[in-house]
Amino acid sequence: MMHQQLTYGFKKLLSHDSAGGVLLVFMTMVAMILANSPFVGVYEDFLASPVQVRVGDLNIAKPLLLWINDGLMAIFFFLIGLEIKREVLTGSLSSPSQVVLPGIAAVAGIAAPALVYLWFNGQDAVALEGWAIPSATDIAFALGVFTLFGSRIPLSLKLFLLSVAIFDDIGAIMIIALFYSSDLSTLSLIVAGSGLLTLFAFNRLSVRSQAAYIIVGTVVWVAVLKSGVHATLAGFAIAWFIPLKLKNNSGREMLPHLEHSLHPWVSFIILPLFAFANAGISLTGVSLDALLNPVPLGIAAGLFVGKQVGIFGACWLAIKLGLAKLPEGATWMQFYAVTILCGIGFTMSLFIGSLAFEAQSAEYMIDVKLGVLVGSLLSAVAGSILISWSQKSKNPNREVERNQ
Numbered sequence: 001m002m003h004q005q006l007t008y009g010f011k012k013l014l015s016h017d018s019a020g021g022v023l024l025v026f027m028t029m030v031a032m033i034l035a036n037s038p039f040v041g042v043y044e045d046f047l048a049s050p051v052q053v054r055v056g057d058l059n060i061a062k063p064l065l066l067w068i069n070d071g072l073m074a075i076f077f078f079l080i081g082l083e084i085k086r087e088v089l090t091g092s093l094s095s096p097s098q099v100v101l102p103g104i105a106a107v108a109g110i111a112a113p114a115l116v117y118l119w120f121n122g123q124d125a126v127a128l129e130g131w132a133i134p135s136a137t138d139i140a141f142a143l144g145v146f147t148l149f150g151s152r153i154p155l156s157l158k159l160f161l162l163s164v165a166i167f168d169d170i171g172a173i174m175i176i177a178l179f180y181s182s183d184l185s186t187l188s189l190i191v192a193g194s195g196l197l198t199l200f201a202f203n204r205l206s207v208r209s210q211a212a213y214i215i216v217g218t219v220v221w222v223a224v225l226k227s228g229v230h231a232t233l234a235g236f237a238i239a240w241f242i243p244l245k246l247k248n249n250s251g252r253e254m255l256p257h258l259e260h261s262l263h264p265w266v267s268f269i270i271l272p273l274f275a276f277a278n279a280g281i282s283l284t285g286v287s288l289d290a291l292l293n294p295v296p297l298g299i300a301a302g303l304f305v306g307k308q309v310g311i312f313g314a315c316w317l318a319i320k321l322g323l324a325k326l327p328e329g330a331t332w333m334q335f336y337a338v339t340i341l342c343g344i345g346f347t348m349s350l351f352i353g354s355l356a357f358e359a360q361s362a363e364y365m366i367d368v369k370l371g372v373l374v375g376s377l378l379s380a381v382a383g384s385i386l387i388s389w390s391q392k393s394k395n396p397n398r399e400v401e402r403n404q
Helices: 002-015 019-035 040-047 064-090 096-121 139-147 155-179 186-204 210-227 232-239 254-278 294-320 332-341 346-356 362-394 396-403
Strands: 050-055 058-063
Touching: 019 040, 019 139, 019 254, 019 346, 040 064, 050 064, 058 064, 058 210, 064 155, 064 210, 064 232, 064 254, 064 346, 096 155, 096 294, 139 155, 139 362, 155 232, 155 332, 155 346, 186 210, 186 232, 210 232, 210 254, 254 346, 294 332, 294 346, 294 362, 332 362, 346 362
Parallel strands: none
Antiparallel strands: 050 058
């Protein structure tokens, strides 16, 4: 009986929307503690551990950190691709009227933070490479904070936040493809393209074996990894060839089944592991002066100021012009609070930062981590406080009754 209760409680915890965000915060704290403890050497050696996979003449040898960033994050982008395809075909993005407001929000939420970053770093050619870092939104973190308030926040705002994140992810993928890919290998790109054509044929011929898609998808990932295009893009591309309605050999619709199966692995293993591997920043010698350096200041200001000003300003204008409507049941204060939560860039911002300054010294990544952590923390705290205030102002009588 006790075992059944524990199992039920554990499953209930994992099914809660905020659980993934809470675990991300925990793993971030663990990474920060290790990076500032006597065990920092163990932490760094663990991430630098060489991992090699060899099949015949094919040899892939990378430190563990890059396997996480190039391999496991490809699975994360694969899941994003599945979610976007489903939403576009049958979900909240299938109607033009549902696309307008989150689409405007996403464009403004990418452009405004980038402009803020450029304001601080426009004169430094190397620092300019990081312009896209504050343009990202970490949906797991943002949604985790959002769901802590439960049913007190309209469901329409959750759908808005998810839709903005979807468009934001599309923007991030385009940025990675256009600005952070180099030294392209024609042969590898031909192999990757052939693999995608094979997946297209599988889709058209109604191939029901998930294993066939996974095997060919793995070949595409390896080819993209060797091509010079960032390997995570392979995951996103592969997802679009997974059939939506076709049932697999087990009698389940393939795309929803894969999405449902991967979600706990991504939320509770891949993203927390990415946070653990990338969030460790030594605070030794870090002062206010370090935060005021152009790179971390541009990132933090872009996330905390650029995101909310860009998204809220563009959406307010669109609603006033009659191009879109305020999410149903939401107040302007609640809507503004959600735009602040969009400034939680964390994992996606760290990921883009690792690409932007991949060829630079370690000091740049320290600046990136510092700016992302400060900007994301400010956004999470300010957004949470404003949501709480919006509830009190919306239900003043309830607060009076509670205090009597």
